[in-house]
Amino acid sequence: MPRSYVPEPGEVLETLFRNSHSVHRQFEALLTELGLPAYVTGPRLRFLITVFESGRIRMNDMAAKLGIQARTVTQFVDALEEHKLLIRLPDPEDRRATLLQVSESAPPLIAQARVAMSRAAAQVLQPLSPEMRSHLFEALRLLARKGVQE
Amino acid sequence: MPRSYVPEPGEVLETLFRNSHSVHRQFEALLTELGLPAYVTGPRLRFLITVFESGRIRMNDMAAKLGIQARTVTQFVDALEEHKLLIRLPDPEDRRATLLQVSESAPPLIAQARVAMSRAAAQVLQPLSPEMRSHLFEALRLLARKGVQE
């Protein structure tokens, strides 16, 4: 296939779907290999890291930020709080609201997870040249920006 | 960010994870918009299309092909057979085995789904130039090849 081949959009999407499962599995396997507990799944990690980067954030805002329902947020928080990675705080400005904050044990776990992510990525991206990796990243970054807008 | 920036592998993966949820949702929404029934989900469609492209295939081989467990295959087949999209045939060469084949009503539905996939992709990939789309496709194709080997 020549380098200038411009694929049908549907083809690109189909390729993306076919791969995402295998990529996710490789990633979760590496998390386990690095000694991270089984309850630290991909989505929970994404949730935890988002809270970590936000400092303190309302549950409601988490729902908006991740594009999930309030109910789903409650479930993530229940699971992460049970494992002492997250704490709920009352919002002093609105007694209906709840603020989230990571616990003291979260940052080391996040650091470990990032190592896992790095290794998983290195493994997954190994067949790509640095140039292609750069292209892929730029494409994903643009797609991400669009995702935020919707 | 200059074009020659080569990202950390972990960064690429994190971007991929952050986006895949939003992409999947956009896709499923379009499936519904095009009038496809709600039980035709992404994974089921992937399963159905794989059988379609194989002609006749053993359940066991489907598990290997998709990287899922035998139990999970049974579940997909149960669901798709219930909705008359797939049929089970006894394998004449091995009485333990079961062959899968799509039903007559599957091909039109697959065609419709491909339209949805095309539109979803066009929508998702809109922010990319044709050149970047081509790069993205090439990268995904290489990653897919690796996925098959594992």
Added chain:
DNA sequence: TATTGTTATACTCTATAACTATA
């Protein structure tokens, strides 16, 4: 003994709808 697919069971991610407490 090993393999194919199923039954039994469980966990995670996600959603909608009804409800409680507050605003």
Added chain:
DNA sequence: TATAGTTATAGAGTATAACAATA
């Protein structure tokens, strides 16, 4: 009346383990 979060419930995707039929 509207909003924040929870309880109740459900469906989809995935997995492991035990089992029956067949090889």
